[in-house]
Amino acid sequence: MHYSFDIERGNFTDAGHASASVKRTLKQLNVEPASIKRIVVALYEAEINAVAHAYGGKIDVEIDPEKIVMIVADEGPGIPNVDLAMTEGWSTASPKVREMGFGAGMGLPNIKKNTDELKIDTKIGVGTTLTMTVYLNA
Amino acid sequence: MAQETYFHHSLKINDYLCTGCSSCIRACPTAALRIRDGKVILSDNKCVDCGECMRTCPSRAIYVKQDDFQLMDNYKYRVALVPVTFIAQFENRYKTKEIYSCLRELGFTHIYEVEHGTKFLAKLYRKYMAEHPEIRTFISPYCPAVIRLIQVRFPSLVDNIIPLKSPLDVAARVILHELMTEGARRESIGIFYVTPCAAKIASVKSPVSGQDTCIAGVINMDFLYNKVKLLLKNASKDAVPVNHSLTGKDILWPVTGGESALFSESSFAVDGLSNVIEFLENLEDENIDVPGLVEMRICDQSCMGGPLTVNNRFVARNRLEKRAMLVDRVLRIRKEKPTLEYPEFTEDLAKQLVIPAIKPRSMMKLSDDFSTAFRMAEEMKRLEKALPGINCSACGAPTCAAFAEDVVRGEADIDGCVFADIRNNPPDALRKVWGERLDNSNTTTK
Numbered sequence A: 001m002h003y004s005f006d007i008e009r010g011n012f013t014d015a016g017h018a019s020a021s022v023k024r025t026l027k028q029l030n031v032e033p034a035s036i037k038r039i040v041v042a043l044y045e046a047e048i049n050a051v052a053h054a055y056g057g058k059i060d061v062e063i064d065p066e067k068i069v070m071i072v073a074d075e076g077p078g079i080p081n082v083d084l085a086m087t088e089g090w091s092t093a094s095p096k097v098r099e100m101g102f103g104a105g106m107g108l109p110n111i112k113k114n115t116d117e118l119k120i121d122t123k124i125g126v127g128t129t130l131t132m133t134v135y136l137n138a
Numbered sequence B: 001m002a003q004e005t006y007f008h009h010s011l012k013i014n015d016y017l018c019t020g021c022s023s024c025i026r027a028c029p030t031a032a033l034r035i036r037d038g039k040v041i042l043s044d045n046k047c048v049d050c051g052e053c054m055r056t057c058p059s060r061a062i063y064v065k066q067d068d069f070q071l072m073d074n075y076k077y078r079v080a081l082v083p084v085t086f087i088a089q090f091e092n093r094y095k096t097k098e099i100y101s102c103l104r105e106l107g108f109t110h111i112y113e114v115e116h117g118t119k120f121l122a123k124l125y126r127k128y129m130a131e132h133p134e135i136r137t138f139i140s141p142y143c144p145a146v147i148r149l150i151q152v153r154f155p156s157l158v159d160n161i162i163p164l165k166s167p168l169d170v171a172a173r174v175i176l177h178e179l180m181t182e183g184a185r186r187e188s189i190g191i192f193y194v195t196p197c198a199a200k201i202a203s204v205k206s207p208v209s210g211q212d213t214c215i216a217g218v219i220n221m222d223f224l225y226n227k228v229k230l231l232l233k234n235a236s237k238d239a240v241p242v243n244h245s246l247t248g249k250d251i252l253w254p255v256t257g258g259e260s261a262l263f264s265e266s267s268f269a270v271d272g273l274s275n276v277i278e279f280l281e282n283l284e285d286e287n288i289d290v291p292g293l294v295e296m297r298i299c300d301q302s303c304m305g306g307p308l309t310v311n312n313r314f315v316a317r318n319r320l321e322k323r324a325m326l327v328d329r330v331l332r333i334r335k336e337k338p339t340l341e342y343p344e345f346t347e348d349l350a351k352q353l354v355i356p357a358i359k360p361r362s363m364m365k366l367s368d369d370f371s372t373a374f375r376m377a378e379e380m381k382r383l384e385k386a387l388p389g390i391n392c393s394a395c396g397a398p399t400c401a402a403f404a405e406d407v408v409r410g411e412a413d414i415d416g417c418v419f420a421d422i423r424n425n426p427p428d429a430l431r432k433v434w435g436e437r438l439d440n441s442n443t444t445t446k
């Protein structure tokens, strides 16, 4: 089953829309609440990053009987040093973003923690693509 | 559909009055209602007794069935267990004692106010919270409609609910204890609870805990209001003995914010159906952080807005706020401190108030078997795309999505969609209204 959503630059208030719709399907599939929570948290963090640090993008979610794969692709500055970005507490969030309550540098580490597989493809000046996989009912 | 019924419902539909207008089916937060044979029907396991359908019905076809008032005659000790919400239904010119004297005239031998048990309960909440540091957000168990909503729609949050019974359960047990200490036999005591809502009835008749609630019968608040109103003109002005006096805080418990005020400063209240749903969604997604107790009530203005109340909910609230202020002033002047102490009984009481487990009862899952559920979800998604998405309810379901679900569950036929046949060639008048929406090839992916 495939879902796709657009991410709009700077639109923090609309973020979370994608996870709501994915959540409904996961509940219908009777996926255990703990897994749903992990999926929703990872998707939300990735979406917020695309809103906060890039110029928007696209979410593609594919659910099959074994797993859910969430691809969040943005157009943006890219991440110069992925290892550094993955460090807890490291953030380049602008003061404006921090004012919104984001910018603790916990997003990517949180995604890592909540997914079974995480792949980050990033190109300076072009954009970043996160591919997140969570196995269902494993 | 041979399914185990988890929930008792006192909510009934009067087929004679129901016009099948479908207002209620769209108001229901759990999609528990459908139209069949031109009348509305209710799915017992989905309904959470919020009363929203009742409020919405323009024909007054949805009502709450109550126990026979005459049931009272079977008991020597006839106890009216009255929430302060009842007093709030009357204009200020009628004093509490006048209202209670009418209850005596109606045949009750004892009058107890439900809320005298709230202090004791709050203490137990605090104890539970202290013993569970791993839980960050605690949800109050007070409103039974909220508990059921969480069970069927937000099963991941059941562990956030404090597993304790309500002030009503405290009061009922204290009454039994007191009367039996005075020498009354258990069978001769009938406790009658005056309810502001269907949810409380359901929680008395089929408690989450599955344990006895000690209540002999439930009386609807609007029904009793009418009976009392008739007697009030000639009501006696003499004081009526009421067992245990309340403090201002007790009185405010059923009002929005009255319960959460007793806890840490990060505790607060959420009332009203749509507010509660939005809050639970946020809590489930963990995009809000609430370290404390959340008081959550299905009705706007909490029990003041209960479906069986009669007075305007804001006026009702104001009456209780005034009463709370007055009571506290008197207590201050008299330097009194009403307490509820039953040394030899409290420990046992505390044990009886624990709910062993609040189980998730997800009504969203399509099947227990994952691959079957997956196939059904796929089929549903395909159907949703094929349906016009205008939620007309002509099929008897609240939304096109709910209809798609009914079809994959085998509870409805796809031909029940009036657009199934005409979408390739809709009449001009319809095309004018819906434009390209009716065009089958134009369904958008979302």
Ligand SMILES: Nc1ncnc2c1ncn2[C@@H]1O[C@H](COP(=O)(O)OP(=O)(O)OP(=O)(O)O)[C@@H](O)[C@H]1O
Pocket: A045, A049, A050, A052, A053, A054, A074, A076, A077, A078, A079, A085, A086, A090, A091, A092, A093, A101, A102, A103, A104, A105, A106, A107, A108, A109, A128
């Ligand atoms: N999609 C992205 N495009 C460009 N840079 C990014 C992107 N995602 C993350 N980054 C960079 O990685 C840093 C760390 O990201 P992370 O999500 O861990 O923290 P944050 O977004 O700064 O704060 P928080 O997620 O706690 O609100 C960001 O500050 C930013 O510099």
Ligand code: SF4
Pocket: B011, B027, B028, B029, B030, B031, B032, B033, B042, B046, B047, B048, B049, B050, B051, B052, B053, B054
């Ligand atoms: S009481 Fe609430 S949940 Fe039950 S059928 Fe009515 S609207 Fe739906």
Ligand code: SF4
Pocket: B049, B050, B142, B143, B144, B145, B146, B196, B197, B198, B199, B200, B297, B298, B299, B302, B303, B304, B305, B306, B307
């Ligand atoms: S808020 Fe009060 S009246 Fe309304 S459903 Fe809940 S307990 Fe009943």
Ligand SMILES: [Mg+2]
Pocket: A045, A048, A049, A102, A103, A106, A107, A108
């Ligand atoms: Mg982030």
